[in-house]
Amino acid sequence: xxxxxxxxxxxxxxxLAAIARGFAxxxxxxxxxxxxNGHINDTYxxxxxxxxxPVRYIFQRVxxxxxxxxxxxxxxxxxxxARAAGRAAELGGDDASRRALTLVPARDGRPYLVDEHGAFxxxxxxxxxxxxxxxxxxxxxxxxxxRAFGDFQRLLTGLPGARLHETIPxxxxxxxRYENLLRAIDADPLNRAAAVRDxxxxxxxxxxxxxxxxxxxxxxxxxxxxxxxxxxxxxVMLDDATHTxxxxxxxxxxxxxxxxxxxxxxxxxxxxxxxxxxxxxxxxSMRMPVYEGLVAGYLxxxxxxxxxxxxxxxxxxxxxxTFEIGLRFLTDHIEGDVYFxxxxxGHNLDRARNQFALVRDIDxxxxxxxxxxxxxxxxxxxxxxxx
Ligand code: ADP
Ligand code: GN1
Ligand code: MG
Numbered sequence: 001x002x003x004x005x006x007x008x009x010x011x012x013x014x015x016l017a018a019i020a021r022g023f024a025x026x027x028x029x030x031x032x033x034x035x036x037n038g039h040i041n042d043t044y045x046x047x048x049x050x051x052x053x054p055v056r057y058i059f060q061r062v063x064x065x066x067x068x069x070x071x072x073x074x075x076x077x078x079x080x081x082a083r084a085a086g087r088a089a090e091l092g093g094d095d096a097s098r099r100a101l102t103l104v105p106a107r108d109g110r111p112y113l114v115d116e117h118g119a120f121x122x123x124x125x126x127x128x129x130x131x132x133x134x135x136x137x138x139x140x141x142x143x144x145x146x147r148a149f150g151d152f153q154r155l156l157t158g159l160p161g162a163r164l165h166e167t168i169p170x171x172x173x174x175x176x177r178y179e180n181l182l183r184a185i186d187a188d189p190l191n192r193a194a195a196v197r198d199x200x201x202x203x204x205x206x207x208x209x210x211x212x213x214x215x216x217x218x219x220x221x222x223x224x225x226x227x228x229x230x231x232x233x234x235x236v237m238l239d240d241a242t243h244t245x246x247x248x249x250x251x252x253x254x255x256x257x258x259x260x261x262x263x264x265x266x267x268x269x270x271x272x273x274x275x276x277x278x279x280x281x282x283x284x285s286m287r288m289p290v291y292e293g294l295v296a297g298y299l300x301x302x303x304x305x306x307x308x309x310x311x312x313x314x315x316x317x318x319x320x321x322t323f324e325i326g327l328r329f330l331t332d333h334i335e336g337d338v339y340f341x342x343x344x345x346g347h348n349l350d351r352a353r354n355q356f357a358l359v360r361d362i363d364x365x366x367x368x369x370x371x372x373x374x375x376x377x378x379x380x381x382x383x384x385x386x387x
Contacts, residue, residue, distance in 0.1 A: 014044070017029045017031070019059055022113040025123070026048075031046070032047060032059065038341075040066055041060045041061060043059075043060050044059045044060070045126065046058070058125075059123050060124070067167055067168065074110075074111045076251070076255065077252070079164070080164075080251055088100050095246070102124060102125040127246060129239065129241070130240055132234040132236065132249075135275055138243075139289045141238065143293035144297060145245055146295070146296075147245055148246075148248055148301075150298045150302035153227060154302060156225070166255050167252055167255055172324065174209070174210040174323070180327075181200075181331045185200060189334075189335065190336050192333060199352055199356060200330070202356050203326075206323055210323075212320065213317065216260075216313065221309035222259070224257070225256070226254065227255070228251070229255060229257050229262065229265075231263075232269040235248065259302065259306060260313055264317030267315075268322040268358065272284060277351045278350070285361050288369070288372070298314075303380055312373075315369035318369070319362040323355070325355050327352075329351040329352035330348070330352035
């Protein structure tokens with residue numbers, strides 16, 4: 001069995017009121033329901049009555065088949081959220097408390113609790129009057145999300161203390177992801193490989209992509225930074241009224257990485273005109289105005305610290321990370337849907353085909369995308385003419 005893809009046993013039943021009693025919370029727990037569209041953790045919105053005032057919290061059962069060392073992961077998250085809260089307080093503003101995730105500790109003071117089934121739970125303040133989107137609706141959405149993720153990277157450049165724990169080793173090691181696919185094809189536990197010959201051929205045809213960023217890193221042109229590593233568009237909350245980026249969430253994979261992994265996943269998840277699992281591939285395309293919004297927002301936040309090589313690979317990073325996630329979906333399909341949550345038979349295959357279709361479109365338009373990035377960087381560095 002591939003060590004990154006352990007089989008998923010069914011989740012144990014949930015008693016949210018019992019979980020609530022384990023956290024340092026006040027008031028009466030009114031119950032909760034599943035929330036959001038994440039593929040990894042089990043997330044619930046839980047309502048409380050606090051002396052007549054309605055208050056909500058997010059409870060999350062952390063997927064500890066995917067994250068092997070949850071205490072280490074929670075140590076990372078405690079450090080990162082403390083830093084983000086400190087920065088939000090410095091900047092002031094009347095919504096500083098929404099600008100960083102806030103952990104509610106367990107009654108024993110730890111940032112998580114373990115239930116009677118051995119599952120790990122954490123609790124966050126609910127970020128109100130903001131939401132996540134699965135599909136970018138406007139280029140302004142993209143700009144705001146990219147600015148928020150770029151600000152988050154900048155915030156983490158000064159993170160004091162030891163190197164963060166690697167919560168999933170080799171998370172963006174695309175060569176490893178490619179090898180995992182080859183291993184899955186060899187093992188083929190459900191005899192699915194024959195039916196996905198075209199997708200496997202596409203993966204093999206693009207093997208030349210997998211080492212490009214690793215080589216840049218080895219050459220010292222793309223330094224290790226602290227990065228988010230899962231900058232999917234639905235991992236940033238946008239304000240309901242202004243649509244500005246309020247808070248970066250889903251911090252499980254914040255760890256050492258490359259800036260381009262983050263930008264690449266923004267391109268993958270934000271530019272697609274279709275949902276990530278849309279089976280009708282004629283709907284899949286890379287939307288250039290959305291890409292332009294991403295570059296503008298990201299450069300506004302991160303333009304000062306990116307190296308020249310990083311800037312030159314913005315478009316490529318989108319192609320690579322889209323390919324990488326496509327490899328992971330295809331691997332999971334062949335292995336029997338053991339990693340990502342699925343809601344229908346063939347769901348991971350639909351996702352893989354969708355991502356590969358997006359790779360094709362990015363590939364066809366990579367030079368135009370590079371020109372957009374070069375132009376926006378140039379405009380940013382050139383002072384506006386005096387009117
Ligand atoms: P996963 O790792 O499974 O993707 P996330 O941490 O991204 O889990 O949470 C899933 C969804 O729950 C998010 O996309 C978002 O919509 C919602 N969510 C998470 N944290 C909060 C929060 N503190 N306040 C409000 N909504 C949240
Ligand atoms: C998962 O947790 P979520 O849904 O935000 C996955 C990402 C993938 C993404 C694809 C820890 O993200 O790496 O890019 O699905 N997270 C993990 O939609 O594997
Ligand atoms: Mg998420």
